[in-house]
Amino acid sequence: MSQIWLVPAFPLLGFLLNGFFGKFFGKRFVTIIAPAAVGFAFLQSLVLFFEMRAADGHRLVETLYTWMATGSFQVDVAFQVDQLSGLYLLIITGVGFLIHVYSIGYMGAEAGYYRYFAFLNLFIFFMLVLVLGDSFLLMFVGWEGVGLCSYLLIGYYFEKHSAAEACKKAFLFNRVGDFGVLSAVMLIFVTFGTLNFNIVNAEAATQLESGGILVTVITLFLFLGATGKSAQIPLYVWLPDAMEGPTPVSALIHAATMVTAGLYMVARLSHLFVLAPFTMNMIAVIGAATALLAASIALTQTDIKRVLAYSTVSQLGYMFLALGVGAFTAGIFHVMTHAFFKALLFLGSGSVIHAMHHEQDMLRMGALRKKLPVTYLTMLMGTLAIAGIPFFSGFFSKDEILWKAFSSPLGGGGFWLIAFVTAGMTSFYMFRLIYLTFHGESRVDSHTAEHLHESPAVMTVPLVILAVLSVFGGFFGVPHVLNFLPNGMELYFKGFFAQVPETTPGSAAAEIGLMVASVLLAVIAWSLAHRYYSTSLDAVTALRNRLQTTYRLSLNKWYVDELYNAVIVQPGKLFSTFVLWKLIDQNIIDRLVLLPGNVARGVGSGLRLAQNGVLQSYALIFSLGAMLILGFVLL
């Protein structure tokens, strides 16, 4: 039977075992327990997935116990598997399992590996709770939990100052988002009197006026939460810094799973979101803008992980664009393919970094393809997928999004154009990464060069599996217009998401035309990258000198960090220094402290023995408060 609870129970058990006893178990045991826990969760997820497909309404619900019940308010600890959470389950446990296995090789030399594996398992647990929960509250448990684990894992190398800073940044930016989620949950509770997803989705249309202020505010708050977790404008800056964590963590948390939680939430509440066209529009605009901005930053970064980080932000923007134009299926489809190829690319970059003894600067790499053949080939597959080269997985999902951005009643030519340009940039910076790392002349210093070696099988096997998925994963959702296979994704999600009122379906010719255009663009960008980066870097230096300003803007990430610093952090500091400290503290409080000292002179010479004047000021404030209260109640 169902036994949904087993899925999160396995990683939780793994966390408890490794977290509390890992120190005593020894390395071999720890490295067996952690991946095994996720592996079992994956197997159970598979079973549940097929059970869910067979069940009525494609939904399994399992209530464990009543979490709390007061008056009319009741929240159960209940898990549900439906189309959306079923898919997420497979991604989380499947990709998660591969990354756990990979970590055995990658983290083998680390001292606190049992801590690492414990946190990794804990993360999987919270992520599963997030997608399995059938109410906002349980989702929020997972939501906060994954944030916490992400925070702990980013700061894993806590001796490094930048890592400590990065994890603080991640947590604070996420809290801004959490405030949005909490506010939305509050409003939903007031409106619906329940926090159950299914009831909210079912009653949204009757309880809320379409396009009304309330639904707009609720969805905007939710979206604010989503921008925090999924790293969108304006809260995206934490994600690139989060790359301070170990690379498998970047692959698992900051590429494949946690950052898609925001998308999950929007998709989960599709029936609520379609009632707020303004929010939908906002999501599309923010998504498109983030996609473009992040891609333009990725063009010039030289740290291999930063390129991938900005690429992730950009791809997440893509997915939000899809959700914003009402193409929920396409968005979630891209979540899946992105999980495959981005996890692959991150793990591949990890393999490179591993071989390079923690060198991450691509300008010090080059010509690695002979030394790291498996890594090279698998990363190439990933790049072909993300660049949208036909019949690789990214091609299908990306094209679906491009087409919907163009044809959906909520979309438009502008959205398409931005997505189109972004696609070109994506192709360029990804091939740039490949060429800089694996081709051209070697810029590796001689010491590192001696030790260059391909990673062990425990790392390369997950790469190969992910590469296979990246190549073929797209066939689950072949666009109608190509029509050599049914669109599996749309069949799978049939009737699950809210439908955006369809206008006239776009013509097949247009769709084919746009598809050809985007493929052409990807190929052109590829060849550009080939021209500039495949052999020597002289040409690119010349180009850089010609485009000084633009280059600097991109290299310095459009100065967004500096902007935040100037607009928020510095004024905040000034405010606290001048207003709070200088004015209030120094002038008002000090005077207040001195005042009673003068007034009460002679009255309390005994009191003054305690501490010069301050006690009197306490008593004075006490008395003032008392007088205020008395005055208030009497008048």
Added chain:
Amino acid sequence: MAFVTTTDLIPLIPELILLGAAFVVLLLDLFAPGSQRTTLAVTTIVGFVIALVAEIQLLDSGATGFYGTIVADGFSILFESLYLVIGILTVLLSLHYLDDHGIGFGEYYVLLITAVVGMMFMTSSLELLVIFIGLEIMSISSYILVGIRRRVPESNEAALKYLLLGAFSTGFLLYGISLLYGATGSIRIPEIVVALQEPGALNNPLAIIGVALIIIAMGFKVAVVPFHMWTPDVYSGAPTPVTAFLSAAAKAAGFAMFVRVLLTGIPLEAELWKDLFWAIAVLTMTVGNVMALMQNSVKRMLAYSSVAHAGYIMVAVVVGTPAALSSVIFYSCAYAVMGTGAFGILTVRHFGKTPDSYDDLAGYARYKPCLAFLMSVFMLSLIGLPLTGGFIGKLQIFQAALEEGWVWLTVIGLLNSALSVYYYLRVVVCLYMREGSVPDGAVLEVAESPGFALTGLVGAASVVVYLGVFPQTLLELAASSVSTLF
């Protein structure tokens, strides 16, 4: 003409057991020279445990005595059990602290017991004067406990400040009680209620001033703004286990009194008092959090944060529905446990000194991983992250507020709890992200931490997580005990 019989003593059994324990500890300390302090601590704990068992026995039957002056209903039993549990925790946290700081007084435990007895009288009485006497027993015991580090100036200063300001507030309480007596002709809550239900009785300025004065005095005990000024000084000057005890048990006792005397006892025009409580709640949350943000001493930070938590509870006081009152109970319990735990971590020496500033927390992750983990649990609960008691407590309060339409109050509360993340997290950052260097000449503790304290802290952390995962038991208890009040 048996005006008082032995059956009147039944609701007082836990109190009597504790008093007996106090005498036993006192005599043990006197007549068993060289007796280990462990014996005293264990005797104290045994006393608390027996009293706790007695409370649980009373839970089924309930009892009243002295013509309804003393009641053992669900409400008082729940709170009294809380004081007893916190008492046990405090003893567990005290043993090594007293050793470290050379506080060799058996009176320490006696005073702890009498403070708890005072709280129990405060909670279980329906007569204002008995409540006042209970309050005084608690206060006087805690004045001495605060100043028990006789040779430490900070401790003396804290005790003196606490004494003087406490006496000041007591004056307000007595004056309030006498005005209320003047207005209603009684000092027994049920009779006051009846008298105030007479038409026009509520417009009597005597009654209004009397209630206002009582509010002021209680505001001092639970440390709400603007009567909170003593908290940071007293909390940081007091021995840390005593601080834990005060912030948890004394505050809970204050809120129990608040609920018993004001919210269910005295029916006054709702609007007037709600506006007042509203302002107090907002001020308390905000001032507590902002001040906590500025502290460099963890102990002071926790002191201000306890002010902020009183503010959250005041939100529920504003709402005042039965659901809100039961959230007061739940939050008091949750805060008592997590607050005691957080202060408790600070009782254990690290690198040869009792930690105080944030910098002192460096190196915990490496040298005291267990304590680092426990402290993180307490911090996460104080933040109100899910799966902890703090989360459920905040949820209950804000949910009750929302049901009554207090949207703005809830928003302010949420903003405040978002603000609090910063300084709580700073603790976690220092625990985990900073590598402490062992100071020259410092003696590294061989055992990670003393067994008694560790037992207490692990217990507290387990309760915090239990309340987060399975809150229903306590929620039901709280709800049913509130129903006994109406």
Added chain:
Amino acid sequence: MTITNDYLPILILILVGIGLAGMFTIIGLVVGPKLRTREKAAPFESGFLGKGMEGYRYDVKFFMTALVFLVFDVEIVFLYPWTVQIRELGWFGFVASMVFISVLVIGLAYDWKKGALEWE
């Protein structure tokens, strides 16, 4: 509020009291001989001089004795009504008082053992 006749005598008594006290004060001021010296002008409180006391150490044994006396003296007050009513109160009253007295005994033992009764 009206002042009922029951309270009128009390009010009169208060007024008479204030009047008498005021009268005697004024008479003293007017009639009494006036001799101003430095000592008489100095602030004066309960037998202690207002000045020059800061460094003065006052032996704690005086306070000890006073405290112990105060406590036991006040407790004795409670025993008087008991002795008067002992027949009516019966065994219950007897046991209750024995409990009370034994608490006092423990207190005394405590003082003794702690050395509060030692003079030197």
